[in-house]
Amino acid sequence: MKINLILLDSSLELVPKEIASHPAVIRNARKRNKKPEHTILDISLHYHAMKNLPNWRKRGRPDIVHLALLMFLTEKVPIKGEVYIHTIDGKIIYVNSDMRPPKNYNRFIGLAEQLLLHGQVPINDANPLMKILNIKLTDLKSKYKIGVLSEDGKKVKPEELCNLGENWLLGVGAFPHGDFSEEIKGVADEYFSISNYKLETHQVICRIISACLQQLGWP
Amino acid sequence: MKINLILLDSSLELVPKEIASHPAVIRNARKRNKKPEHTILDISLHYHAMKNLPNWRKRGRPDIVHLALLMFLTEKVPIKGEVYIHTIDGKIIYVNSDMRPPKNYNRFIGLAEQLLLHGQVPINDANPLMKILNIKLTDLKSKYKIGVLSEDGKKVKPEELCNLGENWLLGVGAFPHGDFSEEIKGVADEYFSISNYKLETHQVICRIISACLQQLGWP
Numbered sequence: 001m002k003i004n005l006i007l008l009d010s011s012l013e014l015v016p017k018e019i020a021s022h023p024a025v026i027r028n029a030r031k032r033n034k035k036p037e038h039t040i041l042d043i044s045l046h047y048h049a050m051k052n053l054p055n056w057r058k059r060g061r062p063d064i065v066h067l068a069l070l071m072f073l074t075e076k077v078p079i080k081g082e083v084y085i086h087t088i089d090g091k092i093i094y095v096n097s098d099m100r101p102p103k104n105y106n107r108f109i110g111l112a113e114q115l116l117l118h119g120q121v122p123i124n125d126a127n128p129l130m131k132i133l134n135i136k137l138t139d140l141k142s143k144y145k146i147g148v149l150s151e152d153g154k155k156v157k158p159e160e161l162c163n164l165g166e167n168w169l170l171g172v173g174a175f176p177h178g179d180f181s182e183e184i185k186g187v188a189d190e191y192f193s194i195s196n197y198k199l200e201t202h203q204v205i206c207r208i209i210s211a212c213l214q215q216l217g218w219p
Numbered sequence: 220m221k222i223n224l225i226l227l228d229s230s231l232e233l234v235p236k237e238i239a240s241h242p243a244v245i246r247n248a249r250k251r252n253k254k255p256e257h258t259i260l261d262i263s264l265h266y267h268a269m270k271n272l273p274n275w276r277k278r279g280r281p282d283i284v285h286l287a288l289l290m291f292l293t294e295k296v297p298i299k300g301e302v303y304i305h306t307i308d309g310k311i312i313y314v315n316s317d318m319r320p321p322k323n324y325n326r327f328i329g330l331a332e333q334l335l336l337h338g339q340v341p342i343n344d345a346n347p348l349m350k351i352l353n354i355k356l357t358d359l360k361s362k363y364k365i366g367v368l369s370e371d372g373k374k375v376k377p378e379e380l381c382n383l384g385e386n387w388l389l390g391v392g393a394f395p396h397g398d399f400s401e402e403i404k405g406v407a408d409e410y411f412s413i414s415n416y417k418l419e420t421h422q423v424i425c426r427i428i429s430a431c432l433q434q435l436g437w438p
Contacts, residue, residue: 104324
């Protein structure tokens, strides 16, 4: 029983050029001795700067990605298959499923900045913990069927998702508001709903992991 | 079915006087325009300053408390009973179970600083989200039986914890290393273990919540 996971439309990107010269962006970058465009877009810092960006309500929430990765990757029971992050701007990031992401948010941000700037972390390591792949989301279709967790999906119990088989890649949105992008809609083979409630990313992951663990007798 | 939760020996405190004049502490406080002793102790910022503090390996991990609160309080299915934080220095903090803690770590830190400095958040609100109570851990014994989650505890399935009854308060350690304090050992009515693995705080909470949800048919 292995769960392959991909975070979808993930709200993780560097500060875009359009707002790199905004005073709030410059001020926060300077505090950390970084160039503005080398820092992660974060709505808790860049709210005023972001409000003119297209699609801004889905953007600038690296905390969602951090929490989702912590939730999945902390699991020690060997149920983790392959792990990817699809970002809101279409990047596909490979994540080593043995990676232990930093618990501290600010350390995670530092790591994510390195990743997006240099293409992988650690830089120049033959076995990176995270690496931007030179592929698109559609390329994963040759390897997997893609099941997207969505309120409007087919109602299933989370334990059913544990037993789909390892040719399935489970996609969970990692953005704060709004709908999946057209890119996601173009690749989804099936939509699944595991709750009557609108769940947050880490809750979806918690429920799926736990349902699998329960099936295994709670190791 | 309601779960009463208390985080135990939680690694959450303001910078103690002994290290308030350490250069790293002053530097970080100044960046945020705060007095050093008005900032939260955080090992990711204060590592070098902390190394001479007693019991330092259990201290300075507010991220563990943040993650645990997010995990529990995000749940919308009405299974949350009363919520408390017991801190490593013996404070008991009431947490409104309807509170939605800030997802962003740095915002949570700001809130925790206010709480520890002023005794409650929001300050001067008749219905605080969090409030330091004028009681000790032993005082909770008059209201609850205290069940502590511990590797060495009685082996149970997490669903059994859902059905203990509302006179039980489930305690989960919220510190990085080491054993429970003598204070905890003095109040525990029972120890429970829900895994063969050493779990992190948010994982314990995820498993218990999910087991309860599963019993309710995954609402």
